[in-house]
Amino acid sequence: MSEEEITQQMKRLLYLIAEYSKLDGKYGVLSIKELPVKTLIFKGIRDNIFDYDYAPQSLMYIDNRRYLNVSQEGVDDLEDLRELGYIQKIRLATKRHNYIYSYSLTPEGIQYLQSIPIDDKNAIDQFINCTCGNLYDIVVLPEDVVLTCDKCNIKINTEITEIEDVKYKSAPAALKTRLTVERGVENQ
Ligand SMILES: [Zn+2]
Numbered sequence: 001m002s003e004e005e006i007t008q009q010m011k012r013l014l015y016l017i018a019e020y021s022k023l024d025g026k027y028g029v030l031s032i033k034e035l036p037v038k039t040l041i042f043k044g045i046r047d048n049i050f051d052y053d054y055a056p057q058s059l060m061y062i063d064n065r066r067y068l069n070v071s072q073e074g075v076d077d078l079e080d081l082r083e084l085g086y087i088q089k090i091r092l093a094t095k096r097h098n099y100i101y102s103y104s105l106t107p108e109g110i111q112y113l114q115s116i117p118i119d120d121k122n123a124i125d126q127f128i129n130c131t132c133g134n135l136y137d138i139v140v141l142p143e144d145v146v147l148t149c150d151k152c153n154i155k156i157n158t159e160i161t162e163i164e165d166v167k168y169k170s171a172p173a174a175l176k177t178r179l180t181v182e183r184g185v186e187n188q
Contacts, residue, residue, distance in 0.1 A: 006084070009050055010077050011116045014086055014105070015124050016040060018113055019135060021104045027113065031090055031104035035059070036138035039145040040128070041074035043158040049127045050074065056163045060098060062142060067163050078103065086112055130154060 017037065023029035038059075044050040050071070057070035081087045086109030090102045105113075128136055130149035136156075137148045147156040 007077070008120060009052070009074075010081055012044075012049065012120050012124050013041070013074070013077055014081055014109060015113060015116050015121055016044075016128060017087055017103050018105050018109070019124065019128055027110045028105040028107070031102040032138075033092075034101045034103070035061075035140060035145065037078065037103055038068070038070055038075070039138055039158050039160045041071050042069045042160045043147070044127060045071060045074075046159070047127055049123055052077075060100075061161070062140065063096070066161065068160050069163065070160075081109070085109070 017032060018027050020032040020036075021028050021030050041050060041052065042054055045052050045054055052071040052073040054069045054071040054074075056067040057072070058065050059068050059070065060066075061068060078087065082089055085106055087103050088106050090104065091099050092102055094100055130136060130152055132149060132152050134149050134151055137150070139146050139148050144157045144159065144161050147158060148154060
């Protein structure tokens, strides 16, 4: 992948991670964990910031596995940004000796921010900032991942834990079809 292939969505994603990596106006200082990133991607799809698909995926959530609305296309774009050298993926050990990842910008990624159109930056700014100007905190609660602004006492459910009935019901059917195909039953 070369720089010319960076899509609008990748630019938005890079800028989103950049904003969460900022401390005292400096990019690339902090990092954002993978669940908050996946949550923002999902919420961004719902808010028409990103144009990705999503589907239920079983992930570690607090201490249990749970189905969450995850965009594999979004995750693939994160991986492409990493391969381009614009974001770094940091491995962190949890208390239970599992590993999770956290994302931040590289100096090359920070440099590239200048090439991102102002309209895309504005779209992300509106999405991740409260009307008071504070960046939303992303908080993982037992029932949902929420965006919060302590100053305004705002809490927004992202619904990443709310698996839609239609999609959930269609999953076993799709699996059955694939197994059927693998067994070559469709030729009989
Ligand atoms: Zn606020």
